[in-house]
Amino acid sequence: MRTAGLRRLLTPEGWELLASLPPYDAAEADRLNLRLRAAGHDPELVAAALTQQRLRERARAKFGDFASRMLFTEEGLQQATRLVVAARHADRYRRAGCSRVADLGCGLGGDALALAALGIAVDGVELDETTAALATVNLMAFPDARVVHGDALSHDLEPYDGVFADPARRGPRGRVFDPEAWSPPLPRVFGLRERVPALGVKVAPGVGHHHLPGDAHAEWVSVGGDVVEAGVWFGPLTERPGRSALVIDAAGRGATLRCTDDVHSPARQLPPGPLRRYLHEPDGAVIRAGGVALLAEQLDAAPVSDAIAYLTGDQLAPTPFAEAFEVLDHLPFSTKRLAAHLAARGVGRLEIKKRGVDVDPDRLRGQLRLRGDEEAVVILTRLQGRHSAVIVRRVTGRPGTMVP
Ligand SMILES: C[S@@+](CC[C@H](N)C(=O)[O-])C[C@H]1O[C@@H](n2cnc3c(N)ncnc32)[C@H](O)[C@@H]1O
Numbered sequence: 302m303r304t305a306g307l308r309r310l311l312t313p314e315g316w317e318l319l320a321s322l323p324p325y326d327a328a329e330a331d332r333l334n335l336r337l338r339a340a341g342h343d344p345e346l347v348a349a350a351l352t353q354q355r356l357r358e359r360a361r362a363k364f365g366d367f368a369s370r371m372l373f374t375e376e377g378l379q380q381a382t383r384l385v386v387a388a389r390h391a392d393r394y395r396r397a398g399c400s401r402v403a404d405l406g407c408g409l410g411g412d413a414l415a416l417a418a419l420g421i422a423v424d425g426v427e428l429d430e431t432t433a434a435l436a437t438v439n440l441m442a443f444p445d446a447r448v449v450h451g452d453a454l455s456h457d458l459e460p461y462d463g464v465f466a467d468p469a470r471r472g473p474r475g476r477v478f479d480p481e482a483w484s485p486p487l488p489r490v491f492g493l494r495e496r497v498p499a500l501g502v503k504v505a506p507g508v509g510h511h512h513l514p515g516d517a518h519a520e521w522v523s524v525g526g527d528v529v530e531a532g533v534w535f536g537p538l539t540e541r542p543g544r545s546a547l548v549i550d551a552a553g554r555g556a557t558l559r560c561t562d563d564v565h566s567p568a569r570q571l572p573p574g575p576l577r578r579y580l581h582e583p584d585g586a587v588i589r590a591g592g593v594a595l596l597a598e599q600l601d602a603a604p605v606s607d608a609i610a611y612l613t614g615d616q617l618a619p620t621p622f623a624e625a626f627e628v629l630d631h632l633p634f635s636t637k638r639l640a641a642h643l644a645a646r647g648v649g650r651l652e653i654k655k656r657g658v659d660v661d662p663d664r665l666r667g668q669l670r671l672r673g674d675e676e677a678v679v680i681l682t683r684l685q686g687r688h689s690a691v692i693v694r695r696v697t698g699r700p701g702t703m704v705p
Pocket of ligand 1: 377380381382405408409410411413428429451452453454467468470484485
């Protein structure tokens with residue numbers, strides 16, 4: 302949203318216009334725009350209000366009903382912590398007995414909102430002026446929450462018994478992978494625990510374990526099967542250092558797999574085994590946390606090949622940490638053989654999963670010339686080193702769902 306449009310939106314006229322809009326309907330957006338302009342509303346204000354209406358609809362996935370009372374920017378919404386995860390962040394501060402937390406780089410206030418909702422006083426610090434203004438509106442319902450427009454690293458931390466930071470990982474040219482180039486830089490943020498031991502930091506899930514200090518507990522988090530972040534916790538915000546995976550299902554239920562007490566220990570590797578009745582696909586959070594070997598032991602399963610995160614075994618042990626498939630068939634992988642196999646079974650709809658093979662699923666789907674009424678799932682991978690196609694049936698769905 303452009304700043305001028307936003308300023309107009311924060312006037313009584315703008316506020317009234319926004320409140321008067323119906324729920325977002327893409328098919329109606331152009332007509333609504335014309336109608337509001339014909340009614341005499343300023344085009345810039347109308348554009349700003351309609352942008353909010355659209356962003357609020359999208360934000361429901363992260364903020365539920367709260368979204369209808371919040372203000373967003375495209376970028377701020379992308380970076381905001383979804384409420385189901387922010388609530389878990391906030392609960393760590395509550396359990397540690399924190400009463401006043403600084404949220405450094407608060408963005409639109411996703412995490413600050415969750416802290417405030419637990420009755421913890423929170424000061425958000427935000428470098429971008431527009432974002433800080435929107436966060437102020439988003440936190441308006443909470444008397445003990447406020448937003449300061451300023452630089453996180455020069456903010457006085459004296460009044461706080463807890464600090465949360467979520468450094469920006471996007472620059473003008475897209476995603477920034479080097480944690481030293483995040484804003485603020487990750488090592489500077491980690492250094493804040495010398496001033497406030499109860500420090501929590503949200504980082505990109507792809508962060509290398511070597512970037513994490515030895516006294517950290519890093520928790521990789523997935524929601525509905527998608528890995529969304531790693532939370533790095535220090536001091537009273539964690540029981541002990543190490544790595545874990547938190548898998549949150551579609552209903553918001555969480556399960557934690559504690560993988561190791563040493564944040565830097567290399568991920569254990571187990572010897573591969575022959576294909577068995579079931580194939581388990583570990584959740585991405587478990588993979589990132591280096592917990593695949595531990596999960597394999599829990600499932601009495603073995604990797605299908607060296608360094609491939611598909612596990613195979615004879616037991617169907619219920620677990621929130623992996624999706625399970627029953628193996629129906631398997632063949633050495635070649636497009637021609639797979640096409641013949643699927644044609645013989647009348648497969649017209651195919652889900653392609655892959656790991657450890659260099660295949661473009663969309664291109665392959667086109668080459669397979671699928672025809673028929675049947676559905677199938679194929680997993681392309683290496684079985685003890687050999688490129689293979691495994692035809693499977695899903696027996697458990699993504700975390701939180703059961704498929705008959
Ligand atoms: C990833 S977003 C935070 C999202 C937030 N946790 C939420 O749930 O809405 C990071 C924010 O940090 C802000 N930022 C970047 N550098 C900063 C700095 N030095 N001081 C304060 N804020 C900063 C960015 O403008 C951005 O809004």
